[in-house]
Amino acid sequence: MSDALKAKIADVFDEPGCDKNKAKDEKAKKKGCSKPLTPGAAAGGCAFDGAKIALQPITDVVHLIHGPLACEGNSWDNRNANSSGEKTYRVSFTTDLSELDIVMGNGEKRLYRAIRDAIERYAPPALFVYQTCVPATIGDDIEGVCRHASERFGTPCVPVNAPGFAGSKNLGNKLAGEALLDHVIGTREPEFTTDCDINIIGEYNLSGELWQIKPLFEALGIRVLSCMSGDGRFAEIATAHRARLNLMVCSTALINVARKMEERWGIPYFECSFYGLSDMSATLRTTARMLVERGAPADLIERTEALIAREEAHAWSRIAPYRDELRGKRVMLYTGGVKSWSIVSALQEIGMEIVYTSVRKSTESDKDRIKAIMEDPHMVESVPPREMYAQLKRGDADILLSGGKSQFVALKAKVPWLDINQERHHAFGGYDGMVTLVRELAKSLRNPIWQDIRRPAPWEAPSAAFPFAAIETTRKD
């Protein structure tokens, strides 16, 4: 690993914006928050995975992965981040390094030519070049190649230096954020600015969730100057430094971006959630208040309250038909970060019971929020699949809400399951998304298959009587 990358990692780990980090002493702070991985018991993606998750929703650029096939070959076009136009981000680009390239040290040359070919063929506004383990091991300097290619071809080439073995997915998110800070944000000026320009950071427009939120801001005259990175465009993100306020969505994944934008350009930020009615409303309120504090027209606050009242009432009227059906149903919530609390309050709002919520990826402030909103907060760290299977099998919950990794634990225990993580195909953002979530919960719980599949095969039931009655015949005389 290059010294520059080592310094970068140390830098993103020493994050004053992170509560967990702030609570540590000097020595522990230096060590950062990288947990050593346990061979034979590790789960989850690598740093490259995290970097790609954070940046790949930028729709109009070429995402070029420098490495042997598997890194990109096993992972491309695998997320449901939607685009309102450009489709380049769904095309897969990789240098597909061969044995010969590695042995002969041809990696850098190959990368340079790959950049050239991609620009010739697709003429993108920019390229993002991702480092992976093998070229990092043999010392390929992607920063140098990108610098040279940018000059030569006049197309910005952004190095994303997050090889898999550097650490976890979360680290990769942050290193991706660093790439935006170092090479994208602040490189262009917007055509015009308003007092109500905001950036949304950490929203990936999965299943179109951004489009459940954006109209709410637009209705208030608030402009989303850029989104990092859902439905993103390179040119928009390049102008992000002119926003008045940053909304940081996905907890701490990109906190370094928010904090450093505050440092460099004086843009304040706050952590928010678009999940659940009250959280959505709180987000709108805080946005309005902070924009007004920075000089936006004072009536924004009143207009926001009016919009909240209108939208909440509308959402409740759409949710009402499901309330009776869902009241008292027991939910097991196995996710992390923001969703560990934002979904809790959403589900409680409709009268569902939370069996437990997992806090394995949550920060201290996430946990404080859970304690504040739950009467009897039941928090768990990670639950081994075998144990979760046993819980579901004996009927501890009526439904599991989680990411794809525990999908089959629930299904094989014959318990309904709803995907609330990145692979989901339903948009759960904002007021509209809450209605969707409620509808999906009801749809899943009421499906007749659950009863059907839990019933043992009839011949396994101990029964003495022959269960078939002879049909009645009418005798013809």
Added chain:
Amino acid sequence: MAAVRVAKKNLSINPLKSSAPMGASLAYLGVDGAVPLLHGSQGCTSFALTLAVRHFKEDMPLQTTAIDEVATVLGGADNLEEALINLTKRMKPRFVGIATTALVETRGEDFVADLKNILARRAELADVKIVLASTPDFAGALEDGWSRAVTAMIEGLVIPGDRRGTPLRQINVLPGVHLTAGDIEELREIIAAFGFTAIVLPDVSGSLDGHVNDAYSGPTSGGTRLGDIAEMGRAMHTIAIGHHMRAPAEALQGLTGVPTTLFAGLTGLAPVDSLITLLSHLSGQPVPASVKRRRSQLLDVMLDGHFHFGDRRIAIAADPDLLHTLALFFGGMGAEVVAAVASTGNSPALADIPCDEVIVGDLADFEQAAAANDAELLVTHAHGRQAAERLGLPLFRVGFPIFDRIGAQHRCTIGYRGTRDLIAEVANLFIAVRPEKRPEDFTHVLAPMRGTDTHATPATR
């Protein structure tokens, strides 16, 4: 017949191939009580795992040695040891299949010696069978990884020596990676129809066939039993399917002396006829009526289906053996393979594909060739969906991965029955997009007028 052209390029756009460790993992997953262990960074495992889950809609017990930067520099033997200890303690597998990745292979260590030392040192691993296959991502693809893992299992788990004193009524089957759980079930039934028991290695029809157990299982539940693998030397005959199974087949024959027949594929009338003839010879039995009935049904669907296949222009992209099987199938039904793209170039299967040229390349090459040759149907894995959308053509999903459809593992395309259903499925695709005729489809009916392109229109007064 076909000239093989390796597209020389610096940039792979929309990869066709899946990497070798992925293929090895799938092979290991075909063994009962197995945990595949990828020797590499945790991302290597997590990407492979996610992709396999998306295809099979099943949990996958893949594990990682979690190589980090330090281990990359200093060597990964300690990680390998720790991983074996941790995962056997935690998951209690009966079998661990190790596949190396590009990361550890780039540094280049003596993995076999490492493993030997670990096994000699750690008594707690004595009850677990462990094999290792070298499968760097930068060489070969899915077929190569699968083939190497099967070879490693044969060399590590089969009792060597000629043990056929009184051969059991047992047939060994070495299926290629292109056979689904549904295919293997069908093959087992065909073999059983002749009074034989089939030992299938790997047997994904037992482990990756999507079943619901009554208890939780960490490692695979179902698949080839270790005891059965050990006894493969007592079989009467071995059937291997796909050119990439030649190496494992040779290893098994070399170890045990059990004679082997290699089939390039088992889709289409002629290949299945050969299989049935072989089984009839081996068993000394006439072909059972049920098998004859299936053959007759296939003949009938060939008759009904040929209307829809004749002169159709087909573009196929797949791993070499699957490409070969499908190209022969489509060609045999009267269609024309106008574009053939293979993931790797090292297979003898490519040479006799009925197409002028086989391109070794990616899905961008495929898209380009399909467009240039006016293909009417795209045949490849699920990643072909973007090309299908751009070209406005139907996509017939085959191979791995198929992540945007369910039931991929149950689809059967071998034997008389599988071929029968395959013909119907493809014909129905054509029927579904058959457009109604319009007047402008017939602008060519008149002979062109000399000296002018337009035909006379009635003069108006």
